[in-house]
Amino acid sequence: MTALTLSTSSAATLRADAVVVGVAKGAKGVVVAPGAEAVDKAFGGKLAAVLETLGASGAEGEVTKLPAADGLKAPVVLAVGLGETPAKGDGFGHEALRRAAGSAARALTGSKKAGFALPVEDPEAAAAVGEGALLGAYTYTPNRGNGASNGKGKKDDAKSAPLGEVALLGGKPRDKEFKAAAARSESLAAEINRARDLINLPPNDLDPKTFAAEAQTAAKEFGLKVEVLDEKALKKGGYGGLMGVGQGSQSPPRLVRIAYTHPKADKTLALVGKGITYDSGGISLKPAGHNETMKCDMSGAAAVFAAVVAAARLGLAVNVTGWLALAENMPSGSATRPGDVLTMYSGKTVEVLNTDAEGRLVLADALTRASEESPDAIVDVATLTGAMVLALGHRTFGIMANDDAFRTSVHEIAEEVGEQSWPMPMPSELRKGMDSPVADLANMGERMGGGLVAGLFLKEFVGEDIPWAHLDIAGPAFHEGAPWGYTPKGGTGSAVRTLVRLAERTAAGDLG
Template identity: 55%
Template structure:
């Protein structure tokens, strides 16, 4: 991973391949922000070239200029903040995104100095996180030369020798490693990442932490013995059988006990209710929830948080074959509740039901489940905003944690009237309801398996996988969404 350091050195004397400064848009053209130390000729250069080069200071705009002789850096890189309106300094998420955009565009650069506003601890944290999140490159399958992430970043701040800033940097490194770990899993080809391979990857990741994390893997025989009918039903159509992986971090005298359940469909064809061919390649990302759970648990362990965190990775491959489950099959979920499968493409909720029951059996204080669950989430909120449903307190807790972490989660209701659509003629419940309100109906289905335990459901169907252009610190492909929110929530629980 990219190495980040903090320095209070004079920015003009900072040796680097690129020196990053911020520009904001205004009616009078772009203006440099938080860099009064820049040589006047450099500021004039920005003004003179704005029209010629189309520099506006808009968010996600990154432009490189040759450095003047008064700067030790080889080039000046302008990263856009957008309009600050009446604010003199950007908010922390704007800083995080602007830093990330610059580092993403500078892929392959050996050394970068970042001179964005970093006066207080919040700003330092945002700039460091943005740098680490933006400095990501996935090159596993590239056989030729490929731009790797920036090798070394120096963040310029007067807080460089501050112990709190050093602690923030250390946390940011753990956080970024977790997000990158999720991105790597989501970006992996499905012929390499099937349920057993995912379980092996989890074992390797646990071993790397060196932390006190216990991992348990249930194969198809253990799943059958344990009554995990949802996971088995979804996975029975594949030649590569399902797995349930439990990852448990248990510190001494924990302040709270949190369970995380992640959907891990390593590839989703829709099964017998097969999806259209167009866009099916993105269905390798249908395991993003399980990846987020795995790396959130490991991040909590690395940070030695005084909260017990247990993750449940519900892994299966949803394939059509002679052994696949059929519409109208009835499955028995762990605990005994029966589900009529009316659509095999509503498979995520089936594996999650098993995971939720197993999680609740251990009596946690809170259960979060995270899944690329419904296309209806994408219809309702678009590709950049995730949904959260659940019991009132838990839902609010997730929204607050997301806001603190810089992720977009929007609270959604669980209308009781939609529950009637899940009635089955032959079983306790059907796996789909009416077409309208499909995201909410899926949440109502999951609610049936948590009892009275405080619970929230995070639907990340759109934001988990970016199929369009990169933006801010978000690359094309796997995004790692959800890790920052869940970790922030766990950290908040640790302080109660």
């Protein structure tokens, strides 16, 4: 992983492959952002003019490379756009800094070291730059069968290697708050990238059993408690949702409980993640063109797993328990059929009208099990419905909850950390559409408002008087287009930052 350091060097004296500066769109053209003064001086105060000559505008994410002027130790200057110049007295927003740093890091793939001279007036801004750079530097090396291998089926290629080191300039390395901010950025980025790696793995390399093994390995490394229920324990325990979804696959399901505890904690968060390691739709087979990216249907479980480990790495004074509901949804002679009735872990019965509405079935069992421990709040994360993508697009996740104040709090936290989200309603009239003549409820309801129907289904399995929020990350969990900002192609690690900040707030006594 890319290293992050706080450097006492100036942008002019740092020895690196490149130095990164920020530029913005001003009323009269390109404006050089704070932090770039030494570089601008080396250009005789004409850096903005040179960049404009090269076609730069300062637009968000725009990257312009140019040879360094005399007096700079780094041979290359990379100017990255921060967008509109902020109003007088205001600084650049943290998300603008995060995205700019990510764009710069991506443009420097293959470099050994780069200095980032972006505006870092306070520890929070420094954390945003560090986080963006580390996330932007992420690369997933796909399996290759040709050429020299590193022993894991991955071909080493120096040109595609991630940026080796990010030297954060202006970050006051002797200041405790700046040091803590940098350390947090490293831990958080490492766990988001862990989630990305899991999401990007092909489904023949990550089934429920191997995912559970990943959790066990991390538990050993970070001192976490882990419990894995295999198919025998799930069947004996009455986990009808997990078994019903997983019974059509040769790779049986798992329920993983991975827990971080702190001796001074007086609050407990339960995080529940949908972990469908591959979703064919089951007997209700997905149409052609909808199967190719279904390895990402475990993104919720990856986010929960990463968030628990991040809480441990950061030593937060809160107990965080993750529940990974893992299954592979496949069609076969043993698969659940439309019309079958499952008895869930809660004892409720569910008529399965569509086997491709499987995520809510595995989450239902996990939500009931998590509720038995009476946590102070539960948050589930899932790539649950295409309806949410239709409603909010590919960059925004929906938030539903059984408590308006908790929903508002989670939404505010998501926006604070730079994850686009939107609070969604849970109209009670949609519940009637899930009435079943042969079971307590069906796993499908009205087609219109399908994302809201799924939330109402999950609500049925949350313990009484426990604040609960549901994050439907179907849109932002997997990015199929060109990389942008700090967002790569493939798995994104969506919701990890929101879950970690929620844990931090809870540790600080502000559960919301």
